[in-house]
Amino acid sequence: MGPRPNLLTRRAAGVASTTLALLLSTAAVGVVPAASAFSAAPGGESCAEPADVHADARVKAGGTAKHDPNELTAKQIREREADLSAALRERANFRAGAGATTLATVTIPVVVHVIQRDSTRAGGNIPDSLVTSQINVLNQAYSGATGGAATAFGFQLQKVHHVTNAAWYPIVQGSSAERAMKTSLREGGKNTLNLYLGELSDNLLGWATFPQRKLNSMDGVVALSESLPGGTATNYNQGDTGTHEVGHWLNLYHTFQGGCSGSGDSVGDTPAEASPAYQCPTGRDTCTATGLDPIINFMDYTYDSCMYQFTAGQASRMITAWNAYRAA
Ligand SMILES: [Zn+2]
Numbered sequence: 043m044g045p046r047p048n049l050l051t052r053r054a055a056g057v058a059s060t061t062l063a064l065l066l067s068t069a070a071v072g073v074v075p076a077a078s079a080f081s082a083a084p085g086g087e088s089c090a091e092p093a094d095v096h097a098d099a100r101v102k103a104g105g106t107a108k109h110d111p112n113e114l115t116a117k118q119i120r121e122r123e124a125d126l127s128a129a130l131r132e133r134a135n136f137r138a139g140a141g142a143t144t145l146a147t148v149t150i151p152v153v154v155h156v157i158q159r160d161s162t163r164a165g166g167n168i169p170d171s172l173v174t175s176q177i178n179v180l181n182q183a184y185s186g187a188t189g190g191a192a193t194a195f196g197f198q199l200q201k202v203h204h205v206t207n208a209a210w211y212p213i214v215q216g217s218s219a220e221r222a223m224k225t226s227l228r229e230g231g232k233n234t235l236n237l238y239l240g241e242l243s244d245n246l247l248g249w250a251t252f253p254q255r256k257l258n259s260m261d262g263v264v265a266l267s268e269s270l271p272g273g274t275a276t277n278y279n280q281g282d283t284g285t286h287e288v289g290h291w292l293n294l295y296h297t298f299q300g301g302c303s304g305s306g307d308s309v310g311d312t313p314a315e316a317s318p319a320y321q322c323p324t325g326r327d328t329c330t331a332t333g334l335d336p337i338i339n340f341m342d343y344t345y346d347s348c349m350y351q352f353t354a355g356q357a358s359r360m361i362t363a364w365n366a367y368r369a370a
Pocket of ligand 1: 100286287290296
């Protein structure tokens with residue numbers, strides 16, 4: 043298993059936005075009505091079709107996935123950052139009127155939907171003990187206990203909902219079936235993390251939606267069920283797909299977003315990185331800017347055993363986004 047040269051090449055090409063959008067549209071043909079295709083949307087947030095326009099995924103090293111379905115273009119990043127600023131202004135005005143304050147710590151209720159084809163493990167029926175372990179991994183990672191910065195967030199499991207439906211198995215990223223599944227199953231408000239577990243399309247480990255001002259039924263995190271701690275996904279079975287995807291759900295970008303130039307991932311203390319890192323490389327340094335590549339960061343693509351930290355800048359970005367988008 044080695045790095046995926048096609049992905050690296052594509053990212054290095056500088057024409058990535060157009061190329062990826064086209065690839066994505068092509069991939070979506072036949073499974074998604076045009077109006078709901080994720081990337082019909084170079085226009086992103088301003089596009090009429092809402093919410094799930096911006097999702098982000100994690101892929102395996104050497105995987106067979108033909109694309110990283112939701113890499114954000116520079117334009118989409120600009121739009122998201124502008125929306126964050128606008129949302130913060132909007133919320134500040136609201137709070138001033140309501141006498142409310144911003145939150146410093148948050149306990150996120152988690153509703154887990156285990157999507158299965160039948161009642162066997164091979165059919166997706168994982169034991170609830172794996173889900174409990176996943177919640178523990180999230181709490182460890184987001185508290186800083188694994189070696190990173192402490193974030194504001196803790197996670198509390200509300201329920202595990204087993205759903206047997208062959209039409210939703212595997213979960214196909216961007217499909218009308220994914221939309222139907224989420225529309226049918228999603229629970230709670232903007233502050234509720236809905237975690238969908240199952241077999242996934244395209245050799246993906248997971249994907250997630252970014253926060254938006256208005257709740258959309260697509261909001262949530264999808265993860266490969268065997269990526270949970272104790273699962274069978276070799277090198278990716280310590281639960282950090284969940285950690286990574288929840289990072290997106292809390293508004294983090296990949297550490298390699300934007301490559302070596304510009305504002306990168308919009309976080310000041312994650313060194314710039316030209317492209318995703320896979321496996322667990324030693325001394326990787328792909329940009330001339332200060333600092334080795336942040337391969338130990340949860341928002342890179344390395345093995346679970348390799349990633350163990352969020353930075354203080356990421357922690358700050360997440361709680362800022364929470365107060366802008368997900369706080370009551
Ligand atoms: Zn990702």
